[in-house]
Amino acid sequence: MRGLYAVTPDVVNLENGYWGIMAEPVRREFIRQTDMINYENTCYVRQRSAGDFEGVRTKVAEAVGAAVDEIALTRGATEALQLLIGGYNKLRPGDAVLYADLDYDSMQYAMNALKACRGVDVVKFNVPESATQQAVLDAYARALEVTPKTRVLLLTHVSNRTGLVLPVAEIVRMAKAKGIDTIVDAAHSWGQLDFKVSDLGADFVGFNLHKWIGAPIGVGFLYIRKERLADIDRDMGDEDFPEVDIRSRVHTGTVNFATVLTVPAALALHQEIGAAAKQARLRYLRDYWVTRVRSFKDIVILTPDEAGSYGAITSFRLAGKTSKADNDAVVAQLRDSYKVLTVRRAGVAKGQCIRVTPALYTEEADLDRLVEALAVVTDTKAG
Numbered sequence: 001m002r003g004l005y006a007v008t009p010d011v012v013n014l015e016n017g018y019w020g021i022m023a024e025p026v027r028r029e030f031i032r033q034t035d036m037i038n039y040e041n042t043c044y045v046r047q048r049s050a051g052d053f054e055g056v057r058t059k060v061a062e063a064v065g066a067a068v069d070e071i072a073l074t075r076g077a078t079e080a081l082q083l084l085i086g087g088y089n090k091l092r093p094g095d096a097v098l099y100a101d102l103d104y105d106s107m108q109y110a111m112n113a114l115k116a117c118r119g120v121d122v123v124k125f126n127v128p129e130s131a132t133q134q135a136v137l138d139a140y141a142r143a144l145e146v147t148p149k150t151r152v153l154l155l156t157h158v159s160n161r162t163g164l165v166l167p168v169a170e171i172v173r174m175a176k177a178k179g180i181d182t183i184v185d186a187a188h189s190w191g192q193l194d195f196k197v198s199d200l201g202a203d204f205v206g207f208n209l210h211k212w213i214g215a216p217i218g219v220g221f222l223y224i225r226k227e228r229l230a231d232i233d234r235d236m237g238d239e240d241f242p243e244v245d246i247r248s249r250v251h252t253g254t255v256n257f258a259t260v261l262t263v264p265a266a267l268a269l270h271q272e273i274g275a276a277a278k279q280a281r282l283r284y285l286r287d288y289w290v291t292r293v294r295s296f297k298d299i300v301i302l303t304p305d306e307a308g309s310y311g312a313i314t315s316f317r318l319a320g321k322t323s324k325a326d327n328d329a330v331v332a333q334l335r336d337s338y339k340v341l342t343v344r345r346a347g348v349a350k351g352q353c354i355r356v357t358p359a360l361y362t363e364e365a366d367l368d369r370l371v372e373a374l375a376v377v378t379d380t381k382a383g
Ligand SMILES: Cc1ncc(COP(=O)(O)O)c(C=O)c1O
Pocket: 017, 018, 075, 076, 077, 078, 079, 103, 104, 156, 158, 159, 160, 185, 187, 188, 207, 208, 220
């Protein structure tokens, strides 16, 4: 796997949660497509791109287990989820919408904006820290119980803050039983975890393809279950497509054609490696460092070890060190003294933390460097 990726030797990059470095065959295809677009310009775009884009949409739909008329391409998960949250047209004044501390910032903003534009109450609650799947489920059950007017619930499949994997299917089932719709943020999950969209049970899901599928930056998609299309408005009154066509729910304007045309190469590599093998390797790498540092003095691992609760991403903090400054200092020490790149994450109810995200190209020796660094940072003696 390491040979598939050209990465800088200057640092051990454990900040692969931002986006995924393209594997070499994908990068070469992206360059080829960029050259083609630049050379052919509108000769290609006006005459042939529509058919090719449909081919890409079909491949994405097949790979995620949806019908092609249930997905529309976007520039990423933010665009997909903003269109789902903002376009959901069944909210009435007095309804409530619900989300949690571990949801992504810009999705929280989009939910907050519903107060002004739809007249709803926006309610936020906290997911328990390092909790069992049952405790997380109980927390969602309680939140729905104390907010009986909830109409829409936002769920983040894999939290960008702590890497916690929510038991999405169970929460969706629980919400559906109460007549509540869920919008699922799958930005971090597809490609990191092995699943099909039907496994989630949700009617509205936003994805990107530039994190764990390894496409070039700037592409994602939204999923709307066929029977639910009418519940999401057209994007800014789009008239390019009929109202019954999901593509009318996304009106991006000019996109990076080469990015979209490279998606099949990224999907082909994803499938060649295998989604299950990717998930297993990423969990192995996560376990490799977590099991070695768990007993270190004052290390608090925020992401539980329970099966199904984690993928590649896990966050930690030093006991009691919850501020921005505390965590910035550790990130800086890891980077400057040990050349190990991590990132501080805010927004977790119990305090800020540091996120560690290996990738497919990460090797054990890279993680040994992190473990050695954390031994010094925590003043834990070797052995
Ligand atoms: C949980 C989550 N949701 C949404 C997004 C936004 O994704 P994109 O960058 O594709 O717009 C991210 C990006 O980091 C994320 O981690």
